Amino acid sequence: MGLNQNQKKAVETTEGPLLIIAGPGSGKTFTLVERIHYLITKKNVSVENILVATFTEKAAQELMTRISNRLHQANISCNINDMYLGTIHSICLRILEENREFTRLKKNFxxxxxxxxxxxxxxxxxxxxxxxxxxxxxxxxxxxxxxxxxxxxxxxxxxxxxxxxxxxxxxxxxxxxxxxxxxxxxxxxxxxxNALDFSTIQLEAYRLLKENRQITMQLNENLQYLLIDEFQDTNTIQEEIIFLLAGGNQNICVVGDDDQGLYRFRGATIRNILEFPSKFENGKCKQVELSTNYRSHPLIIQFYNQWMKQNNWSYEGKTFRYDKQIEPREGNHPESRTVIKVSGSDGLRNWEEEVYQFLISMKEKGKLTDWNEIAFLFRSVKNDKVVSLANYLEERNIPVYSPRSNMFFERKEVRLIIGAFMFLFPQFPKVRKWEEGSYLREWEIYDQYLREFAGELRKQENKKLLRWCQIRAKEHMNLHENTDYSFAGLFYQLLQFDLFNRYLEQDSYIVKDSRPVRNLSLFSKLLAKFEYLHRVTIFTPKTINTLLTTFFNQFLRFLINGGINEYEDESEYAPSGCVSFLTIHQSKGLEFPIVIVDSLNATPRKQYSELDEILQENFYRKEPFEPLERTKYYDFWRLYYTAFSRAQNLLVLSCQENIANGQGTRNVPSEPFLELYSKLKTWRETNDIYKLEIEKIKNVNIKKQYSFTSHINIFENCALQYKFYKEFEFSPVRQGATLFGTLVHQTIEDIHKYAIRGEELKIKEGNVEDWFNANYNNLVKKERVYLAPQTQKAALKQVLQYVDKQNNDWSHIKDAEVDVSLVKENYILKGTIDLIRGENNTVEIIDFKSEKKPDLFKEADMMYHYKRQLEVYAHLVEKRTGQQVSKMHLYYTGEEDSNPYVTFPKDIKAIGKTISAFDEIVKRIEDKDFLIKKRPEKHCRNCDMRFYCNEKL
Incomplete structure (x- = not known):
């Protein structure tokens, strides 16, 4: 598909400020990709001179994939990761990390x-x-x-x-x-x-840019073209940061749709997009409207155009909306009724059955080939009515994908694992006590889970589990000595038994099939979070009851009350075999062949308090924009406009009709929907719907990132370990062993950075000790793991030895801890590298190992493994930077008596083989091929999954 006239204008208007108003289905992402391609190919702009900010990480990943594919098609080689591409939060975080020494933040925040x-x-x-x-x-x-x-x-x-x-x-x-x-x-x-939250990320970045003119000027020089997506959802501080990054260079292109501004509750302000042209001299900001909809049937477009037109957007002479008319694409469209209603009749309470019958008829009489072609949209998926509909459909064999419906704690696998913890800690009278006279209703839920688990223990097939639990419970009830585990350790021990390991046997990676194992994985993360927040590593006789009280009465209780979202696959927003239940906010940016919009009982409601009014009137940086009393209407109209415009082939309005009878009930649908709703035919009144061509759900193409240490290394050691820790994302129990190496690496990185800045005189023993201690304190704060005093001394000794062996000559250090990535055809290759200067303008790669130099013959396999890792780094450096690598080194900081270096010459053929092997492993990972022929015993000792493997392999 080529660019239409307005898209072409949006692509080629590169100089100066530009506002692109992009209506629903108008090819916005396609236009953004073409604009970036145009900048690189026609304007000769380097990728590092472009900043692209998106609203979500998923949008950033999809955009990166599409840009790299577009450049690959055009045979253009450049590293997309050099572009500042991500959410505004992630871009701010990158700027903070690159300039951390100028902020309040310390390393390892x-x-x-x-x-x-x-x-x-x-x-x-x-x-x-x-x-x-x-x-x-x-x-x-x-x-x-x-x-x-x-x-x-x-x-x-x-x-x-x-x-x-x-x-x-x-x-x-x-x-x-x-x-x-x-x-x-x-x-x-x-x-x-030493902490940051998501709001203060932006505040710290803003302060950094305001207070450090040199940093801001350098960024202004580098970032020549800014492109901000979903500009209607930016807040005050984000707008300030964007203009600071642009500086005097006004090549700012903002894209968005004021009609889809949904995030006022998160601080977003619609004024940013409505007032954008007024930020510049009169007539300086060009404006392009993308109003041709390539997504929806013309009657659907007509319906949501009418929805916006019937509402009043003006107040006291000001209009709070860009006047626009969305038009369908040219060409033939099916002559069919494509906006209908599927509702329960007043007084019959038959809404759930009516919805079910409609779905079945579309499957049997229509051209529906997969349930995922249908999405239900609600204001919230957590209320009883929505949960009841989901259960009604699932009982009738229509699977429902609703990851944000607060059902996590109702899933059987989660109920059983919590029930198991209850059984394992029978200290109920002590643990149940809370504040004086206070009763926690959550114990009713816990008791229910315990009864369910106990019921399973009575079954013959769980006899082994019963015996194990009885022994553990007895130990915990009268604990006399420290255990070597806490909650997370117990969790992994439970996975060895059939009651739980049956969930891990699932070889299907379809979301609806893998939900139980994904939920167990999520539970492992929650346990890891608890142990991290409360600095727990083991149970002791003194702490066990306090930990249980904190775990059940605080942590787990608040998770249950606050609700937990289940797993969502970012590359599969509409999993095959399921209808989707989404919030309208969740559906933003998505499209579905058939969209069923519910929540037609809703009315505009006030979203501000007295304190909001005080702050807006007296403390905000700008005069109030939209009148506060009108915002509830504007937000309501925008919300349902977004919902209606998700539909491609068929838009359905759905509710349990209810006519007010003067006894406290109210009209459903509510007054805002009545005029349009009343004109719609029911699904039983038209056969047109069965003639529609129902489109297939589009694949989301996202390139995944892989590194040697975090991916290839794990997969080669044990593909099964990769499956659990990387594919299903189980959270391992924290190991203190890595803290030693991290501490040595970070202090050497500090030393190198002083050398690179020309401050070699500061590299002396007292300062090195200070840097080492600061790193240790910050690591301990972050990781909640400690090193014994003797181990700390050993780590410091390695660092000081390294300094001594350089003899005050740091001229060879070129770069430290450089994050290098390369966008390849099917994935993104990543690595972190230290570089030293080589002969004849070459560079050499050095990787530090915080241990003694091994026997090169006895440990030949390990050396070969490290050599391949260095070859991956060499490939990255040469492809990414154009610099020639001449040598590759391992440096053993624990080596005292002999040369700490192990050096490998660069071998182009060997590098080619290594990269080919890397490609093959990535293919196996993406094909979900995690079979292992033989268990790698030496890697089992520290693997939490060893209990499961002991039983199953």
Missing amino acids: MLMDQFDQQYFLYQKIYEYMRLPNMDLILGDKTSRWKRAEILLKWLNKVSEEMLDVEQLKSSDELQAQTLGYCYELYQQHLEEE
Whole structure:
């Protein structure tokens, strides 16, 4: 498909600011790829001079794949990873990591996701509660967990709106004043923990750019063309960062659709896209509208155009929407009714049966070939009505894919594993106790899981498991000495028994088939997170009951209350064999042949509080934009516009009709939908729908990243280990052994960076010890693992030995810990490399090993393995940078008596063979070929899956 006239204009308008309004299905991603291709091929722009910001990591990965494929087709060789391509968060993180010494951050900082952040606040909530007037922000009757959730929202708002904390603290408004003191305390906590959350990533990046002119100028010089996708969903601080990165160079292209702005609740502001042209001199910003829809049938387009037109977007002389008309593509379209309703009749309560009958009729009479061609969209997938429909369909053999429906703790495999933990720790009277007089309803759930697990233990086939559990439970009840495990260790021991290992035997990688093993994997991650947050490695007689109380009464309880999303495959948004149940927000950017939109009982609802009003009126950096009282309507209209525009062939509106009868009930569908809904025919009134050509779900093409150490090495050692840790993503129990090597590597990296900056005089024993200790303290804080004092001394000794052997000559150091990646035809090859200067303008690769030099003959297999690793690095350096590699070295920092180097000459043929072998292994991984002929015994000792393998292999 070629570019249409407006797409061509969007591609070729490269100089100066450009606003692209891209309606649904208008070929936005295709246009972005062509624009980047045009910059590289026609404007001769280097990839490192381009920044592309996307809304999600998945969108970034898909865009990278499509750009690399496009360049590959054109026979153009360049490294896409040199481009600043990712979410705004990931780009900010990259800038912070590249310039960390100019920020408050220390090495090994902890990056918290939303759960981590809320749990972090929960653990410290009493410190916040001691601040005056906290009840004005948090209320006085909510739980600690709810208070942490409310506090998190307000703290993130301060970061995202860049509110002046001193101004808040000195405010006459008590709520604002209290929020200022909260934020000040939160910043102290973050600094103490060397931590970042997702909002402060951006705040730290903003501060770095504002306070370090030299860094900002260098970025301005490098980043000549900026392309920002989904601009309608950016917030205040993101807009500021984008303009700081652009500097005086105004080649900023923003793309988005104001009609699909859905993320006000996350701080996004629609004003960024509506006001973008006014950021520049009058007439300077060009504007292109992509309004030809290549996705949907014309009647579907007509329907959602009408939905937007029937609403009033003006208020006091201002309009809060770009006026646009989406048009269908040229060509023939089926003459068929493509917008219908599938609803239960008033008073009959037959909605679930009506939906089921419609689905069956489409399968039997229509041209539906896979259930995944149907998506249900709801405001929320967590309410009882939606869960009930999912159960109704599944009971009738229509599988439902609904990973965000809060069903994780209702899945059998999860119920059984929690039931097993209950059985293994029979200290119930002590553990159940909570705050005086307080009863936790979660114990009813735990008891139910225990009964289910006990029921399984009574079966003959689980006799072995029963005996094992009885022995363990007795030990735990009267623990006399330390164990060598904690929760995660027990979890992996349980996997040896048939009750659980049957889930691991699943060889299908289709999402609906692999859900149980994916859920067990997720449970392993939750256990790892608990042990990390509470610094747990073993059970002791003193700590066991306290840990159980914390685990059941706090951690697990809040996970159950907060809800856990199940596994989602980023490369398969609509798994084969299932209908999809998605939130409307979740469906954004996706398309489905048949879309069923429910939640027609909804009405616009207020989303702001008194404190929102205070902040917006008095503390935001700009005057208020949209009138607060109108935002609930605008957001409502945009939400359902997004839902309706997902449909390709058939759009269905669905509800349990209910006519208000004056007894407290209300109309369903609600008033906003009535006019359009009332004109629709039911599915039983038209046979047109069976004549439709139903399209297939499109494959999402995402190239995966592979490195020698994190992927090839594991696969070659044991393909089964790769299957569990990399494919299914089980979280291994933390091993302290790697801390030693990481500590040595990081301190040598510090030394090299001083040498590269020309500050060799600072490389002396006292400073090296300081760097070493700082690295150790930060690593310990992050990893929650410690080294014995003697082991710390041994690690420091290796570093100081390395310094001594250089004899104050650092001129050979060229680069340290360089992340190098290469986009290949089917995957992305990654590596981290240290470079030293070679002869005749060549470079040499050096890899550090924190151990004694092995016997080169007895350990020939290991040396061959390391040589291949260095060959991969050599291939990366030459293809990625164009520099010639002349030699490859291993440096053994633990070697005291002899030459610490092992050197290999570069052999082009050998490198070619290694890369071919790498390609073959990647192919096996992508083909899900994890068979092993023989168990690799030497790798089993430290593998958590050894209990499972002992039983099954």
